[in-house]
Amino acid sequence: MDTALTPAMFQVLLALGDGEKHGYAILKEVEEQTDGHVRLSTGTLYAIIKRLLIDGAIQECRQRPPVEEDDQRRRYYRLTTAGRQVAMEEAERMERLIATARQRHFLKRLKPA
Amino acid sequence: MPAQNLTRSERFYRALLRLFPFDFRGDFGPEMEQAFREQRVHAQRDAGKIGLFRLWWETIAGIFTTAPAEHLSMLRQDVRYALRMLRQNPSYTAVAVLTLALGIGANTAIVSVIHAVLLKPLPYRQGDQLLMLQQRADKVGLAGIGYSVPEMNDYRKQNSTLSSLVEYHSMQFTLLSKDQASRVQTGVVSNAFFGMFGVKPILGRDFTSADDQPGAPAVLLLSYEYWKKHEHADPNIVGKTFQMNDRVHTVIGVLPPVPQYPNENDVYMPTSACPFRSRPQLIANRNGRMLSLFGRMKPQVSLEHCKADLSVISARMIRQHPEAYAKELGIHTAAVSLRQELTKGAAPMLLVLAGAAGCVLLIACANVANLTLARMAGREKELVLRSALGAGQSRLLRQLFTESLILAMLAASLGVLFASQSLKLLVDFTARLTPRAREIHVDGYMLLFALAAAFLTSIVSGSVSALYSRRDLAAGLKDGNTQSTMGRHRVQARDILVVCQVAFSFLLLVGAGLMLRSFSKLRNVDPGFVPQRVLAMTVDLNWSKYVKPEQRRRIADRLLEKIQAQPGVSAAAISSSYPLNPDDIGGGPNQPLSIEGHPLPEGQRAPLSAIRSVSPEYFKALGIPLIAGRVFAESDNEKLPDVLVINRAAARHYWPGEDPVGRRVSFDKGAHWIKVVGVVGDVREFGLDQEPGDEVYVAQAQTPAFASIVVRTSQAGMDMSNQMRRAIFEVDPQTAIPNVQTLEQARNASMASPRVMTDLLGIFAALALAIAAFGIGGILALTVNQRLNEIGIRVALGAKPGDLLTMILGQGMTLVVIGLGLGLLSAVALTRLMKTLLFQVQPTDPLTFLGVSAVLGGAALLACYVPARRALRIDPLRALRGD
Numbered sequence: 001m002d003t004a005l006t007p008a009m010f011q012v013l014l015a016l017g018d019g020e021k022h023g024y025a026i027l028k029e030v031e032e033q034t035d036g037h038v039r040l041s042t043g044t045l046y047a048i049i050k051r052l053l054i055d056g057a058i059q060e061c062r063q064r065p066p067v068e069e070d071d072q073r074r075r076y077y078r079l080t081t082a083g084r085q086v087a088m089e090e091a092e093r094m095e096r097l098i099a100t101a102r103q104r105h106f107l108k109r110l111k112p113a
Numbered sequence: 114m115p116a117q118n119l120t121r122s123e124r125f126y127r128a129l130l131r132l133f134p135f136d137f138r139g140d141f142g143p144e145m146e147q148a149f150r151e152q153r154v155h156a157q158r159d160a161g162k163i164g165l166f167r168l169w170w171e172t173i174a175g176i177f178t179t180a181p182a183e184h185l186s187m188l189r190q191d192v193r194y195a196l197r198m199l200r201q202n203p204s205y206t207a208v209a210v211l212t213l214a215l216g217i218g219a220n221t222a223i224v225s226v227i228h229a230v231l232l233k234p235l236p237y238r239q240g241d242q243l244l245m246l247q248q249r250a251d252k253v254g255l256a257g258i259g260y261s262v263p264e265m266n267d268y269r270k271q272n273s274t275l276s277s278l279v280e281y282h283s284m285q286f287t288l289l290s291k292d293q294a295s296r297v298q299t300g301v302v303s304n305a306f307f308g309m310f311g312v313k314p315i316l317g318r319d320f321t322s323a324d325d326q327p328g329a330p331a332v333l334l335l336s337y338e339y340w341k342k343h344e345h346a347d348p349n350i351v352g353k354t355f356q357m358n359d360r361v362h363t364v365i366g367v368l369p370p371v372p373q374y375p376n377e378n379d380v381y382m383p384t385s386a387c388p389f390r391s392r393p394q395l396i397a398n399r400n401g402r403m404l405s406l407f408g409r410m411k412p413q414v415s416l417e418h419c420k421a422d423l424s425v426i427s428a429r430m431i432r433q434h435p436e437a438y439a440k441e442l443g444i445h446t447a448a449v450s451l452r453q454e455l456t457k458g459a460a461p462m463l464l465v466l467a468g469a470a471g472c473v474l475l476i477a478c479a480n481v482a483n484l485t486l487a488r489m490a491g492r493e494k495e496l497v498l499r500s501a502l503g504a505g506q507s508r509l510l511r512q513l514f515t516e517s518l519i520l521a522m523l524a525a526s527l528g529v530l531f532a533s534q535s536l537k538l539l540v541d542f543t544a545r546l547t548p549r550a551r552e553i554h555v556d557g558y559m560l561l562f563a564l565a566a567a568f569l570t571s572i573v574s575g576s577v578s579a580l581y582s583r584r585d586l587a588a589g590l591k592d593g594n595t596q597s598t599m600g601r602h603r604v605q606a607r608d609i610l611v612v613c614q615v616a617f618s619f620l621l622l623v624g625a626g627l628m629l630r631s632f633s634k635l636r637n638v639d640p641g642f643v644p645q646r647v648l649a650m651t652v653d654l655n656w657s658k659y660v661k662p663e664q665r666r667r668i669a670d671r672l673l674e675k676i677q678a679q680p681g682v683s684a685a686a687i688s689s690s691y692p693l694n695p696d697d698i699g700g701g702p703n704q705p706l707s708i709e710g711h712p713l714p715e716g717q718r719a720p721l722s723a724i725r726s727v728s729p730e731y732f733k734a735l736g737i738p739l740i741a742g743r744v745f746a747e748s749d750n751e752k753l754p755d756v757l758v759i760n761r762a763a764a765r766h767y768w769p770g771e772d773p774v775g776r777r778v779s780f781d782k783g784a785h786w787i788k789v790v791g792v793v794g795d796v797r798e799f800g801l802d803q804e805p806g807d808e809v810y811v812a813q814a815q816t817p818a819f820a821s822i823v824v825r826t827s828q829a830g831m832d833m834s835n836q837m838r839r840a841i842f843e844v845d846p847q848t849a850i851p852n853v854q855t856l857e858q859a860r861n862a863s864m865a866s867p868r869v870m871t872d873l874l875g876i877f878a879a880l881a882l883a884i885a886a887f888g889i890g891g892i893l894a895l896t897v898n899q900r901l902n903e904i905g906i907r908v909a910l911g912a913k914p915g916d917l918l919t920m921i922l923g924q925g926m927t928l929v930v931i932g933l934g935l936g937l938l939s940a941v942a943l944t945r946l947m948k949t950l951l952f953q954v955q956p957t958d959p960l961t962f963l964g965v966s967a968v969l970g971g972a973a974l975l976a977c978y979v980p981a982r983r984a985l986r987i988d989p990l991r992a993l994r995g996d
Contacts, residue, residue, distance in 0.1 A: 041171045041172045043180065
C-alpha cells in the first residue's frame with residue numbers, strides 16, 4: 001500500500017469482508033457495522049474505492065449477479081488477497097493497541113470466560 | 114441517463130459531480146449517481162424530510178472535501194510524469210528552458226522598468242493632479258522661458274482651477290567645510306512646495322511660511338541621497354549648521370527618497386534664503402524669468418479646463434504689460450501633466466525595447482512549440498499506446514499542458530534570475546532618461562510578471578502542440594504505423610512556426626541594425642573639435658567673495674596663469690562652458706541679435722545665436738579650426754572695443770556669400786555694434802546628434818563669464834586632473850570643482866544611451882538569430898530523418914549528391930525566403946516607430962535591410978546545410994532496409 005490506511009478505508013475493507021458488494025451496499029454495511037456512527041458520503045466512498053483499486057486492495061468483479069437482480073449502472077467490488085492481508089494486519093495492530101490500553105488500565109479488564 | 118429524464122435533485126447531484134476531475138467522473142460518475150439515488154430513497158423512507166436534509170448535507174460536504182484532493186493527486190501524477198519525460202530528454206529540456214528563460218528574463222526586466230517608470234502612479238500624493246506650467250516663446254522656438262515673480266503672483270491670485278501653485282529654481286552654492294569647498298546643488302522653493310507634492314520629511318520638519326519671511330533664519334532640507342552619501346545617514350543631523358557662501362544655514366529635516374524634478378538637488382532652501390530670489394529688484398521685475406512653476410489641480414478639474422484658465426490669465430497679463438511681452442517672441446503659457454513630463458524622454462526607447470523583448474519571447478515560444486512537435490513525432494507510439502490504454506483525449510492534453518507549464522516555470526525562475534541581474538544595467542540606462550529610474554526594483558510585480566509570462570508561454574506552446582496532436586492520434590490508432598501518421602497539418606504547423614521565427618528575427622535584426630548604423634554614424638560624426646587629450650573642468654568660485662566684475666576678472670586671470678604655468682599644459686583657457694558639457698544638455702542660452710546692413714523685415718524674428726565667452730587660447734586648446742580672420746588676442750581686453758568671433762554656420766546665415774570679417778552685430782537692437790574679427794569651424798556643442806547652430810564667441814576679458822577651464826595636455830588628460838586641482842586650490846581653496854572630465858569622456862557619455870540601446874537591441878537580435886537558426890536546422894534535421902527511406906531510394910536510383918543537396922536546402926530555404934518576405938513587410942511598417950532614436954539613418958535604410966537579409970539568409974543556409982550534409986552521407990542500403 002502506498003498510502004496509510006485511514007479508518008474509513010479500513011471500514012470499507014471490513015464491509016467487503018463477507019463478499020462482494022456494490023457502492024450503495026458498502027455504504028449501508030459501514031453504517032450498520034458502526035451502529036450508525038460512520039456515515040460515508042458518495043464522494044468520500046468513491047475516492048476511497050479509487051484509492052483501494054489503485055493500491056490493489058480491492059478489485060471489480062467480472063461476474064455479475066443474475067440478470068433479473070442486476071442494474072447495469074452498478075459495479076461490484078471484492079477484496080483481493082492483498083486487501084484482506086492489509087485489513088488483517090490493521091486488525092492485529094488494533095488488537096495489540098487495545099491490549100496495551102487494557103494493561104495500562106485505559107479499559108476494563110475482560111472477565112474470564 | 115439523458116438529463117431531461119432526471120429529477121431536480123438528480124440533476125443537482127450530477128452538477129455537483131462536475132467538481133471532480135474529468136477522469137474521476139468518467140470512471141465513477143454513473144455509479145455514484147445510482148448509489149445516491151438509493152441513498153435518497155432509503156433516507157426519505159426512514160427519516161422523512163430530516164433524513165433527506167441530513168443526506169444532502171453529508172453529500173455536499175463530502176464532495177467539497179474529496180474533489181480538491183482528487184484534483185491535487187492528479188496534478189501530482191501529471192507533474193511526476195512530466196518531470197520524468199523531461200529528465201529523459203535532457204538536451205531538449207535544456208534548450209527549451211534556456212531559450213524560454215532568456216525570453217522571459219528579457220521581458221520581465223523590461224516590463225519591470227516600464228511598470229515602474231511609465232505605468233505606476235507618481236510616488237506623490239494624487240500625482241495625476243500635478244502639473245507643470247510652461248511659459249513658451251513659440252515664435253523663437255523656446256519651450257520653457259520660465260516665470261518671473263510678478264507673473265507667478267498673478268497666476269496665483271487669478272486662477273480658479275488650481276488648489277496650489279508653487280515655485281522652484283535651482284542654483285549652486287559653495288559649501289565651505291574645514292577640508293575643502295564643495296558645490297551643493299540647491300533647490301530654492303516655496304514653503305508649500307513639498308506639502309503640495311505630499312512629500313513629508315523622514316526626519317525633522319517641512320518648511321513653514323515663517324521660514325519664508327524676509328529676514329528669517331536660513332534653513333535647509335537635505336535630500337535623502339545627499340544625507341546618505343555626505344552625512345552618512347546621521348540620525349542627529351537636524352540642527353546641524355552648514356556654511357554656504359556667506360551665510361550659516363541650519364538643517365531642519367531630511368526628505369524621503371522620491372524622484373526630484375526638474376533636476377536632482379542636494380539640498381532645498383526657502384525663497385527668502387536665496388540671495389537672488391529675495392532681492393527686491395527681482396521680485397518687482399516682470400522680465401526676471403527664472404522660476405519653474407508647479408501646480409496641483411483642484412479635484413474634478415480636467416487638464417484642458419486648467420489650461421484654458423491659465424491662457425486667459427496669460428492673455429490678460431500680456432494686455433496689461435505689453436512692455437514685458439514683446440510681440441516677436443509670441444509668449445504664452447501651457448501646462449503639461451507632471452507625469453508625462455517626467456517620463457517623456459524614456460517612453461520611446463523603453464517601448465522599442467519592450468517590442469524587441471516581446472519578439473524574442475515569441476520566437477522562443479515558437480521554438481519550444483516546434484521542439485515539442487518534433488519530439489511528439491518520436492513519442493507517437495507512447496501517446497497512441499496511452500490513449501489506447503484508456504487515457505482520455507483530455508487527459509493527454511492535460512499532460513501536454515502540464516509538461517509545457519513545467520518547462521515554462523523552470524524557465525521563469527531562471528528568467529527572474531537573469532532579469533534581476535540585468536536590472537542594474539537597465540536602471541543605469543533609464544536614469545539618463547527619467548528621474549523615475551530610482552523607482553525600479555526587483556519587486557512582487559516582477560515575479561508576478563514572470564509567472565504570467567510563464568503561463569502565457571505554456572499556453573501558446575502547449576496549445577500549438579496539443580492542437581496538432583489531437584487529430585493525429587486518431588489516425589495513429591487506426592493504422593498504427595508511426596512513420597505515416599506524421600500528419601500533414603503538423604508539418605504545416607511547423608513550417609508556419611519556422612516562417613514566423615524568421616520573420617520576427619528579421620524584424621529584430623533590422624531594429625538592431627538600424628541602431629548600429631545610427632550609432633556608428635554618431636561615433637564617426639565630426640564634433641568640430643579634437644577631443645583627445647583635453648581636460649575640461651567645471652569651476653565654481655565662491656561668488657559671494659567676488660562680487661564686482663573687476664574682482665572676478667582678477668581671480669580668473671590668476672587661475673589661468675597658474676594653470677598655464679603647469680608642466681605638460683600646451684594650451685589653457687577659461688570659458689563659460691565647453692562642448693558636450695553635461696550641464697548644457699538641452700541647449701545653452703540663446704540671444705537674439707541684429708545684423709548690420711541686414712535690417713529685419715517687419716514681422717520677422719531676429720536670428721538667435723548661442724553665446725560662449727572664452728579666453729584667447731580656447732580655440733587652440735579644443736582644436737577648433739580658424740577659417741577666416743583671427744581669434745581673440747590678449748590685447749582684446751576691457752579697455753578696447755568689444756570684438757566677436759563667429760562660427761561658420763552663423764557666417765553663412767548672417768552674411769550669405771559675403772565676407773563676415775569686419776561686419777558688425779548688435780545684442781541691443783543697434784545701441785552698440787560689435788565687430789566680427791574671425792570665423793571658426795562649427796562645433797556640436799549640445800550633443801553629437803544635434804546639428805551645429807549659429808554661435809557667437811565673445812572675449813572673456815571683455816564679457817567675463819567664468820564657469821569652466823579647458824586644458825590641452827601633452828599626456829592623457831585624466832592623469833593630470835589632480836595636478837590641476839592642486840593648482841586651482843593654491844589660488845583659492847574655496848573653489849569648488851564639481852566636475853572634471855576629458856572631452857573624450859564627455860563625448861562617450863553623450864553617446865551612452867544610444868550605445869546601451871544598440872547593445873540591448875543587438876543582444877536581443879543575436880538571441881533571436883541563434884534561436885531561429887537552431888529552429889530551422891532542427892526542423893530540417895528531423896525531416897531528413899523521416900525521409901531517410903525516400904532519400905535512400907533516390908540515391909539507389911542514381912540521384913547525384915548535388916540534386917539531393919538542392920532538394921533539401923530548397924525545402925528549408927523556401928520557408929526562410931517566405932519568412933524574410935514577411936519580415937521585410939512588417940519591418941517597413943514598424944521601424945518608423947524608431948525614427949526619433951535614429952541619427953542620420955532612415956528607418957527604411959536599404960543598406961541595413963539588405964545586410965540583415967544577407968546575415969539572416971546566410972545563417973539559415975548554414976543551419977540547413979548541416980542536416981543536408983547528413984542526408985548526403987546516407988548509405989542507401991541501410992536506408993532502404995530502414996527500420
